[in-house]
Amino acid sequence: MRVTTNVGVGGLSPRALDETARCPSSALSSLADWQEDARPAAFPFRPIVRHYQAVGRGQVDAELVKALRVLAEEGRPRRGRGGRAADGLILSSWLPCTFDQEDGDYDSYGAILLLHRVAETTPGGPDAGLDLQQVALLADLLAFEAAAAAGRGRRSRQEVRVRACLRALARAGELAPGAAGVTARFPAAPAADRAGELARLALDAVPPAVRLAAEITLLPMTPLHDEVMFIRSIQVFELVYRQVARRLERAVAALAGGDAAAATAEVRDATARVAATGSLYRVLTTMPKESFAVIRSSTDGRSAIQSRAYREVERLSAPLPTEQLPMELLRLDERPRPGRSLQEEYLATGGGPPLDGLAAAMAGLDKAWQAMKRTHWGIALKIIGRVPGTGGSSGADYLREAAERPLFPALSPGGKHA
Ligand code: HEM
Structure with a gap:
């Protein structure tokens, strides 16, 4: 597998050429200084992150990794004196991502939990x-x-x-x-x-x-330029999935309370977000095959097939067709299964003309979600061909089948309410 030593697309990240950051001494000494008073708000993220970005998670200095692991295991970030609770939350959510080289997953790869926690505690609310x-x-x-x-x-x-x-x-x-x-x-x-x-x-x-x-x-796991774009793509999509799930959750509650108009508005809002992901895919298609082959070999076991938010969108739409899914590969949220899905709630009302607007909105969301899945399948096919995915599935064939699965099977053509 050949990757040029150029900087930029198809080559190394400019940060990989930063000799000061490649050397762990600044990260180690900043961490040692910080341990004196250990206030989460003063944690030296920058020199540590710079070192990770310069060499890649796979090559980070072992002493640094060990020190960060000890810090997390002692629970110091949460106990730090003074400062805002949010600072402790950020640090305690971030640390596990720094020592996951052996047993990491999709969540720790994309620091997904940290992004959700920060976003959901932002003044102004989670939305x-x-x-x-x-x-x-x-x-x-x-x-x-x-x-x-x-x-x-x-x-x-x-x-x-x-x-x-x-x-x-x-x-x-x-x-x-x-x-x-x-x-x-x-x-x-x-x-x-x-x-x-x-x-x-x-x-x-x-x-x-x-x-x-x-x-x-x-x-990133590697010092490759393209992995930065890959991680950012995953993270932004992940937040889109979360926003869609939040709207579905509210649509179910609104419909259960008899407010079909509010449910319809939530579904339409979700649809507009999914439809807007085209511009994200245009970024992703600039991924060179050779770079991704290297990224892929460094991210085995960290596939978005483990995305909890994505699965939540599916489960909030309709009961999961477990017989069609590789359940052993999926990460279902630890939270108990949400109550009724939107499809179940819709069917419980009996449907009919008062709910025609909602049915149309649900069909619109389904169409946009399936189009998004088809685009993802096409990109995956172009970039990795027919090799298995990092999540253990058959790869492109799995994605093609997944893309054909509707969000609301009972309402889709051939479904009993179509
Ligand atoms: C170079 C780009 C990408 C390639 C080649 C690719 C490839 C794949 C493959 C082969 C799978 C099947 C599961 C597995 O075994 O891993 C998969 C699943 C998935 N990917 Fe990607 N992917 C790419 C980018 C992304 C991005 C940026 C996201 C955004 C989060 C994403 C989201 C997903 C999701 C949600 C699944 C699970 C789909 C399902 O179970 O229905 N992918 N991807």
Whole structure:
């Protein structure tokens, strides 16, 4: 497998060339200094994260990994004196991602729990927090890609990546409408040579904890440039899944309370978010096959097939067709199974004309979700062909079958209420 030693798309991350960061001494000494008073708010994330990003999680200094593990096992972050509870929460959610080299999973790879926790405790509430976090992640990615593009031609792979990231951030208002306070400040048609400025504008406008979460949740396994984009893609999609699940949960509750109009509005909101994921896929398609082959070999056992939020969307829509799913590969949420799914609640009402609007909205969500799955399948086929997935499934064939499964089988063509 050949990966060039160039920097940028298809090569190394510029951070891999930072000799100071490659050496663990700054990370180790900052950590030792911090241990003196151990306030979570003063934790030296930056030098530690820089070292992880420069060498990749797989090659991080063993002494540093051990020190971080001890810290987590002693439970010090939660007990830290003074400061805000949020600082302890951020640190205690982040530490497990730093020593998961042997037994990590999808959640620890993408620091998914940390992102959810920060977003859901943001002033303004979880809906806004999750959207602001998406904007921060996209802005951080754009800043990273724009910095690597300096001096490249317009047709270079790096420039194509920058334009895809720029478009994704510029259209974040559709993906994350709850972050309108930030996205409304974006220029109507931002130019590619001002990409770095747009990213900075967005990062400066999000709450500090959201910005910090974006910064510290980038812990790649390798020093490859493309893995940064891959992690950011996973993280943003994950927050989209969470937002869709939240809306489905509220739609079920609204319908159970007899408010079909509110349920319909929630489903429509979810649909618009899913439909807006096209710009994220345009970023993902800039992944070179050779880079992904290396990333893939370093991320075995860390597949998004384990995504809890994704499975929650399916379970809140209709009971899971367990006979069609590889249950041993899936991570179902630890929480007890949610009550009725939206399909069950809909069927319990008996359907009929008063619920036609809701039925149409559910069909719209199903269509958008299936289109999203088909796009994912097409991209996976193009990038990895027919090899098995990192989650243990058959790979593209599994995805093709999954893409054909409707969210609301009873309402889809051939279903008993179609
Ligand atoms: C280079 C890009 C990607 C490739 C080649 C790829 C490939 C795959 C494969 C082969 C699977 C099957 C499960 C397995 O055995 O691992 C899978 C599942 C999945 N992937 Fe990706 N993936 C990519 C990017 C992403 C991204 C960015 C996300 C966003 C979170 C994502 C979300 C998912 C989800 C949710 C599943 C489970 C689908 C289901 O069970 O119905 N994938 N992916």
